[in-house]
Amino acid sequence: MILLLGVAGMLDFIDRFVFSAANDAIKHDLHLSDATVGLLGGTAFALLYGVMIVPFALISDRGFAARMASFGIAMWSVATALMGCAHMIATMAATRICVGLGQAAFSPSSSALNAAYSIPEKRSTSFAVSYGISYLGYVIGLAGGGYLVEHIGWRATFAAVGLAGIPVAIAMHLFIPEPPMPHVVRNGESWRALLANRPLRALLFYGMTSQVVSYGITLWGVSFYMRSFGLSSGAAGAWFGIGIGIASVVGTFIGGPIADRVAVRFGFSGAMRFAFWAYLVAQPFQILQVMTHSLGLSLVMLVLTTVISALCTGPIYGAIPTVVPVHRRAAATGLYALLANAIGIGLGPPLFGWISDLLTPHFGADALRMSLLVAAVLGFWPAIHLFQLQRRLRQ
Structure with missing residues (x-):
């Protein structure tokens, strides 16, 4: 079950980040600015x-x-495949909106399934395994996507990666049972009560701030290596995708059992x-990654930043x-994903695209490069909320 959730999460990352590999191709084909590409890739x-x-x-x-996971x-998958048919900004935005709709259904439901079928003592490891597999989507979406964009074009690339998700949706529907739900009294519960949970609140602020930075750098990463180091889309996607993808898998697999x-x-x-x-330790390496003019050093710093x-x-x-009641797991995860992903993707790519234009x-x-330097410096902000979280749990 964890393996299937991981494969589905991998497709989530592929269909989310293959847009990054096609950034410049879409920009030139549809005659767009960086800010508009950021709006399509992120805000839409x-x-x-x-x-x-949340619903x-x-x-x-x-x-x-x-x-809900199967539906998502x-x-x-269908929306990503249809992006390859888009010839106008409105059509591209509509299909990208539908990608967000599907992933909104999958994110909280998959987390609830993972928590339901794992024991508390091994929960960090269970989530590390599923997310570690998911992070392979960085490699395929960025490196594989960059290769496909260069050789078959961005339209055929979207069609290929989108249709690959249909068999996984069918398998999810057929082979993953609904977990048993406890009988609880829900009277008097409210979103205000959930937000009164101080550890959860610290997690929400961490997710929101960290993902603005993370999605901003990730969605513009391929373009950064193309513009700053003169690489082709295939080479930039390969170096960036393999670097961030493999490093994410390694770091995630190591971190869960240690935690x-x-x-x-x-x-x-x-x-x-x-x-x-x-x-916290990872952030200085991220600043050096975007500031150095050495391709080799930049890639080494990319790997170090991502692994740590x-x-x-x-x-x-x-x-x-873990910090919320059993019957509020999906709601808490949905709230986290709302702030982390909706604000992170919605604000990060267009913000740093706008700074680049400026x-x-x-x-x-x-x-x-200078725009991503701003993002890297902002990376210290989320560490403040993690510090508050561990203090509140200790108290």
Whole structure:
């Protein structure tokens, strides 16, 4: 079951980030600015994602998690395939919105399924395994996507990666049973009560701020290596995708078991303290990655940044269903995904695309580099919320 969730999550990342590999091709084909490409890649995705993720989470919490996951995979797969047929901005935006709708259904339901079928003592490891497999989508979406864009064009690329999700949606529907739901009294519960949970609140602020930075850098990463180092889309996608993808998998697989062992010895606050230090230590390497003019050093820093920061993936995602009641797991995950992904994707790519456009008259081809430097410096902000989280859990 964890393997199938991981494969579905991998397709989630592929269909989300293949747009990054096609950024410049779409820009030139449709005659767009960086800010407009950022709006299509980020904000359009975030529109229905932000509106529908909480309703989908509430449906999942009522005993429909597996069916919501299957529906979500089918929706975003078909929408990604149809993006290849888009010839106008409105059509491209509509299909990208539908990708967000499908992933809004999948995100909270898959997390609820993972939590339901894992034991608390191994929850960080369970989430690390599923997200580690998911992060292979970076490699396929960015490296594979860059190769396909260069050789068959961006339209055929979207069609190919989109249709690959249909068999997984069918398998999810046929082979994943709905987990048993506890009988609980729901009277008096409200979103205000959920938001009063201080550890969850710290997680929400961390997710929101970290993903603005993460999606901003990831969605513009391929374009950065093309413009700053003169690489083709295939080469840039390969270097960036393999670097960030493999490093994410390695860091996530290592971090989950370490966090579980730390939690056994020092309690759950110890696992969150481990996550805080992992995230904080990674940030200086990210600044060096975008500032250096050496391709080799930049790629080494990319790998180091990603491996170290990915150590906190398992404990962070395992913490969300741990700090809330069982029957609120999907709701809490949906709220986290709403702030982290909807705001992260909706704000990050267009924000740093706009900064790039603003700086182009002064920095020319290096404008995107300077824009991503702003993103890298902002990467220290989320560490503040992780620090608050581990302190509150310890208290």
